[in-house]
Amino acid sequence: MYSTKYIKPNSTLEALEAIKSMGEGKFLAGGMTLIPTLKQRLASPDGLVDISGCDLDSISDEGDAIKIGAMTKHASVAESGLVNKAIPALAKLADGIGDRQVRNRGTLGGSVANNDPSACYPSAVLALNAIVHTNTRSIEADAFFTGMFETALEENEIIEAISFSKPTKANYVKFPNPASRYAMVGVFVAQFNDGVRVAVTGAGEGGVFRHAEMEAALSSNYNADALSALEISSEGLIGDLHASPEYRASLIKEMTRRAIV
Amino acid sequence: MNEVTKIDGIGSSVRRTEDKKFLTGKGRYTDDINRPGQVQAYFLRSDVAHAEIKSIDTKAAQSAPGVVGVFTGSDIAADKVGGPICGWVVPCRDGSSTKEPPHPLLAQGKVRFVGDAVAVVVAETMEQAKSAAELIDVDYNELTPVVDFVNAEKGTQIHEEVPNNCYFDWELGDESATNKAIESAAKVVKLSVRNNRLVPNAMEPRSALAEYDSLDESYTLYTTSQNPHLTRLVLAAFMFAIPESKLRVIAPDVGGGFGSKIYVYIEEAVCVWASKKIGRPVKWTADRTQAFLTDCHGRDHVNDVQLALDEKNKIIGLRVDTVCNLGAYLSAFSVVVPTILHGTLLSGQYDIPAIYTNVKGMATNTVNVDAYRGAGRPEATYLLERTMETAAKEVGMDPAEFRRINFIPKDAFPYQTQVALQYDIGDYEPHLDKAMEMIDYSNFEKRRAEAAKRGMYRGIGMSSYIEACGLAPSAVVGALGGRVGQWESASVRVNPTGTISVFTGSHSHGQGHATTFAQIVADKLGIPMENVEVIHGDTDKTPFGMGSYGSRSLASGGSAISKAVDKIINKSKKIAAHLLEASEDDIDFKDGKFVVGGTDKEKAFSEIALAAYVPHNYPLETLEPGLEENAFYDPTNFVFPSGTHIAEVEIDPATGVVEVVDWAACDDFGNLVNPMIVEGQVHGGIAQGIGQALLEDAHYDENGQLLTASYMDYCMPRADDLPSFKVGYTNTPCTHNDLGVKGCGEAGAIASPPALINAVIDALSPLGVTDMSMPATSQKVWKAIQESQSVAAE
């Protein structure tokens, strides 16, 4: 790790000021992704702005949505009574991230800002038609994820919270990469009064994506059998040591089938 | 209870005394040790697999903050320091010997794998050393890397001394008799298998800390070693040309080895060298990436097998042609593993009248390959047990029955195989029967049908393995090309109050010697185990010994302890005879007491100990005072554990995921000193075997880059990948050591891969699948299912 500055401000405003004062600064949330990157000398930011003191870790019921602060840890989401009641699938997703140590440090904001193509949370953001609240604006889920490790966030823009719409039904099923246990294919299915949203993570070369054909099929018939006739294309899917695009395509269908209960 | 067992003697499942410190994080590993004035070493490693070094510019690094020294291969060459040596060579078919190219401590003129050390930076802190290393400019002239070992012969030559990239081309057995058997056979079963390449992944990465004392011109090296005395011998005699007495090697707590910490690596030697050069203690600790790139890997064979059967399905011949990958340089035991430890195992548990094998060891631009848990024996067992199962299916016999009719009969021991080994004892049907019973083999088809109703494919597979542990005797080892002895040493010191310090030449890095060895001593002397302390891992304390590998610690090291204790007892009897005013012949030793036969006159062991050290009433004219004995034990033969493992799996056709649903292991390890520790070894071995069979694969791309160089891509088995194991035993005590013990450390890793792959193939057999390579990942299994379905559809 290259030497770097470390600041821990007490508010988002101070955090923004701090980061602007650095040439190239980085927000530090749970550090589960950022710290290993630094340790392997793959990044050398001028400074780290630790946002764990900025009061960004509350969970609240907003009526038709659950709003979760960016610094809320995976373990807190998994254990939250509010989340378990309104969107149990989201609690289940959080409970399946990494191991206990990772869940006790990793955060919602860090995961979503990072937009790892194999991360779990982005699929929930997309399928639950969430709104990403930043210090300057509110970004719709469909406009937020712009590619592998890329988001609509501007430089020094900070995620403060994310509002997840309450579905009538939802589920997340993950086929873990056998080694890393990140999603090799993860499917978040959410049913709303006006239709079904299906988001797929772990599989797309451009990161998390919605699957239009499955959404159409399930919107007209919310049943696993509705998928039987569908051919899932392997185009644009990741091929790596662990799974070819064809295998991933097959898993997308299978995980989606399993998500419909 | 009809039998009274002492709670801490032989046969007792006493808890491991060493675990308290490990489980509470109080283990003292090499990296935990710090010396005043210590500096850190960091190795700049090649990021290309094969290249000539045109130039190395270290100027900027030399003057970077905190840097104490930057050294390259030319500095090592100037000081004439030798490289690691090969501890065992074999003759080639053409009469030449194994080609042994030099392995310089730091690259000289050429790099040969990604991770090859090009320079070392020594600095006040590790971060400073790393930063300085980034300033070193190496100009490479890249050469085409050789990665595919099967075709390495045609690749760019890697070493001047190794034509066709072939280190050796070795053979064993009777080729013409075997070929005749194959030609005359009623049936020949042919199979090609690959033994996938594995990364050892000891929990503790390698580490070294070297200190030079300029006053008495001696070195101390703390290092992660399975055999500190061998490390000292190699460093002192072959690399630095100093007397052994000027080098103390300490292997403190070592967090796992699995073979990878047997050898002397270049990093330890460079730390020793630099500690004198700089005049300060030098420490190096690998991070996990370096562990992946530079720890010797394991396995990596391709085997072509032909098994000849007569019309009664009796085996009449076996031919195995093997090509194996040994990597960029020859490591200490990389030659013996695929030859002597592999070829000699090819008879398995079977009576095979003709066997021939040929092994070619190839050089490639990948890291060295050497012993990994089982070392040659898992490869032999895998090819044999896959072939046995395949043959059974091809001739339409139950795999258990096919094995049974080919087993070496119980009354045929000692049994001389056609591949050099003579098995002293064994009885194979009982463990086959017991394993079948444990897994309820006879009702398997019911379970298969029930699974099918759930849409799952269920399969069962077995493996009856033999293992040769505790390489011996030394004379035979020497005749076979070994350059070391294979005895073991022990020194047993009775302290004045009757407590015992045991100094062993073997080394514990997870095996539980502190407990097992103490149990042996406690049992033999009839004293509480708490009174026995086991000391190992320090060349200044322990007698010269060979360390731990090849499941030799109990059979060789434990036997040496037993012999030393016998000497203690003999001398004690003499002392007792004097004290009790009786003849030595009349003294019986039982339950910790020396008794004059037929009387109530007795002396406790502790009284004898005291008399030996406070010899006021003592036969000083005929007996030396003190009570301390050494033993060096050179076994007369290998020990031959054997057993049968049966795996049961279920496969989900939608995902290709293989779930191991049941496992029965029935092993014959001879007498068990601590059954709980043995069971732990079996569990760990099976876990590693399941890892090899389903999950693990060290994968280099065609440029020689290790793609699986972290846990993001290299898949280790986890608890939830494993079933609950059913473990059972049979017992034919070893005939040639006092304890009647065999080895148990590697058996699980040897037995399990073929059992599991046989089960996977059996599960998929309704689809027409007849082969599956390791690791049987979900993707591979899914693909096999898809392909079988598309064949069916055609």
Ligand SMILES: Cc1cc2nc3c(=O)[nH]c(=O)nc-3n(C[C@H](O)[C@H](O)[C@H](O)COP(=O)(O)OP(=O)(O)OC[C@H]3O[C@@H](n4cnc5c(N)ncnc54)[C@H](O)[C@@H]3O)c2cc1C
């Ligand atoms: C062993 C292991 C296993 C894992 N398994 C999984 C898994 O199965 N599924 C899964 O989804 N994830 C997994 N993860 C990733 C985990 O969820 C991380 O927590 C997550 O990727 C990053 O969150 P963090 O809070 O640690 O962020 P950090 O590492 O602190 O930051 C990550 C990035 O996001 C930026 N950032 C952080 N917070 C904000 C914010 N509020 N606004 C703007 N930018 C911000 C940082 O500047 C940085 O660039 C795993 C991680 C590990 C180490």
